[in-house]
Amino acid sequence: AFCKRLIDNQRWRGVPFYLVTGKKLSEKSAQVTIQFKKPEDCNSGGKENPIYKLSPNSNANILEIKIQPREGIHLRLNTKKPTVDDQTVVAEMEYCQSCQYSFNTPDAYEKLILDVIKGDSTRFTRWDELALSWYFIDSIDKESVTFASYKDESQGPKEADLLLNRDGRKWWFREKLR
Known part of the structure; x- marks a missing residue:
């Protein structure tokens, strides 16, 4: 299943949220990818003397939160090159939690059971969150609603790509950032 949703409040007005999920896809993964607005050349020094000019390969800044299979964070930024020509370059940073702590880490259910024993409810859904989820569903x-079908071991329905193409966007999970 896939969809585009808008949240009607001050903070998120006009920001599209694209969601996609499926079973028996070619790859099992869970991630949240945030694409920030694409930066523009900074001309506050005037058109003749820009403070910096984006390089042709500049893209939107991306924050990717990887949940499964490799827990971690990947950040791709446009940053000013440390030279006198005021060009930008793409810089990437990555932290892979499961790469550093892969041995002896508890399974997800072990963590939950331990939290129940300790009385720690931070990993559990609150009632108001659950009620809003059901409101959405x-x-x-x-x-x-008609649901698009797709073949087993594929990347999901083609209609999901059409939805984003129509808005001039793309699914980041189809394009490996690293």
Whole structure:
């Protein structure tokens, strides 16, 4: 399943959220990818004397939170080159938690059971969050929604790509950042 959702509040107004999920896909993964607005040349010094000019390969800054299979964070930024020509370059930073702590780490359920024993509810969903989740699902259930099908071991339905292409965007999980 895939969808585009907008949140009608001051902070997120006009920001599209694209969600995709599926079973029996070619790759099992869970991640959150945040694409920031693409930066523009900084002309506050005037058009003749820009403070910096983006290089042709500059893209939007990306923050990728990897949940499964390799827990970690990947950040791709446009940064000013430390030279006198005021060009930008793409810099990438990555932290892989599961790469550093792969041995002797507890499974997800072990952590949850330990939290229950300790009375720590921080990993559990609050009632108001659960109610809002059902509100979201119920709104989909009330609409007459047709779900696109796809072949096993594929990257999901082609209609998901069409949705983003229509908005001039792309699925980042289809393009490996690193």
